[in-house]
Amino acid sequence: MTGGADTLAISPAARAALSEWLAQRRALDGASENTIRAYSRDVAGWLGFLAVHRGGNEGLAGLADVPLSDLRAWMAHERARGLGARSMARALSAVRGFTAWLADRHAGEATAVLSARSPKYRRKLPRPLTxxxxxxxxxxxxxxxxxxxxxxxxxxxxxxxxxxxxxxxxxxxxxxxxxxxxxxxxxxxxxxxxxxxxxxxxxxxxxxxxxxxxxxxxxxxxxxxxxxxxxxxxxxxxxxxxxxxxxxxxxxxxxxxHALRHSFATHLLSAGGDLRAIQELLGHSSLSTTQAYTAVDAARLMEVYERAHPRA
The missing domain is CATH 1.10.443.10 (Intergrase catalytic core)
Known part of the structure; x- marks a missing residue:
């Protein structure tokens, strides 16, 4: 488990709960070790913040019943220390998953956390080679x-x-x-x-x-x-x-x-490859990830068009 200085304030019960949740994510979801480390870091940061913010240990039931004001305070804290929108969205997703799991086990009310909107961010387009x-x-x-x-x-x-x-x-x-x-x-x-x-x-x-x-x-x-x-x-x-x-x-x-992998997908798409088939070849769990290549392909087509038809 990793995190900032606030994570030292996490109670033994909360640490044990996080370890159990991570073990379930590894076993049931088949999450990779990189994903597990990211989950651990993000949720440990959340638990450490709550321990300091609330000034004491309220037990696991309290962690499963968090008001929106506490969640917003944590998000503001994370953004203030330089966390970007993409990383914030990932951390919030991990906190949602952990809180929902806790609420199910301790009859908590997780509505505030589960309904919180993730910050918007623009996905970076892949940068393939020609x-x-x-x-x-x-x-x-x-x-x-x-x-x-x-x-x-x-x-x-x-x-x-x-x-x-x-x-x-x-x-x-x-x-x-x-x-x-x-x-x-x-x-x-x-x-x-x-x-x-x-x-x-x-x-x-x-x-x-x-x-x-x-x-x-x-x-x-x-x-x-x-x-x-x-x-x-x-x-x-x-x-x-x-x-x-x-x-x-x-x-x-x-x-x-990694740009060679992007190039593989983009060049297949340019040659008329089916998006679903490319998704399977790349091993993307979501089609939305693969759809980024359509934007790349469209951008390249526009560059070719503009070179062939320069504006007056």
Whole structure:
């Protein structure tokens, strides 16, 4: 459990309740460890604020029956310490979930918390690369590698990111059992959710070329992609390879490993791909997340239109 100094004021009963709620989110919702850490941080901050704001421990029933004035005071406190609208919305969502769970167990009245409106914020649009830029990055990530097998490894990873739309954690989570790559990969994504992803011949060939050169045995229960000393490959090394490639190519700082996943989705959409199918390929739980790519595609079309038809 993490949080600011106020979290020291949280009662043992409240800490135990939060731990139990987090355990249920992990078991029943399949929440990822990153999500669990965010929930823990957000709700611990809320509980710590209430303990100080109310000047004492009112028990779990009191935490399940919070007036709107207390909720607004907490939100004002969080915004005053610099929490952005997006982070505030996430924290409020976590507090709602915890409070609803507490109210159900202690016959509390959670209406004020559950009905509170989240702050509005504008979602950042994905920043994909153009098709030419994505292909150039794949060609250049190997340029400064110290050894041929490392060059082949980096090329294989970024080819998977762009060719299959994988997250970097998903690509590096593959084990030797995935080699040789099948025509369809079963990927376990966020929250343990599984999806099937078609594998392009270029991705299979890139991974096969890496496997042929890799000095380590790619056994089934060990990572497919290895670091220089044989351990699991650190994702930072792929980010560094892309930093060097984009410097060579004159690409913006937004040309990151995750941008290749965005590029995969945007280029599929531009080619007439179905939004629902793209949602499944990316492993998005909500279609609204995938719909961000329609805005990107529309913006790119407008840029092309304006270049072709400049205003007088």
């Amino acid at each position: 098709e030419d830029a994505a292909e150039a990055v794949i060609s250049h990530v190997a340029d400064q590698a110290r050894e041929d097998w490392i060059a082949a490894r980096d090329t294989a990873v970024v080819t998977l990111l762009y060719g299959c739309g994988l997250r970097i954690s998903e690509a590096l989570g593959l084990t030797g059992a995935a080699h040789p790559l099948p025509e369809v990969l079963r990927i376990r994504g966020k929250g343990g959710k599984e999806r099937l992803v078609p594998v392009l011949p270029a991705a299979r060939e890139a991974v096969a070329a890496y496997a042929d050169l890799c000095p380590y045995d790619l056994v089934a229960d060990r990572p497919l992609f290895r670091g220089a000393r044989g351990g699991a490959l650190n994702p930072r090394l792929i980010a560094l390879a892309m930093e060097r490639a984009r410097a060579t190519l004159g690409l913006p700082p937004t040309a990151t490993p």
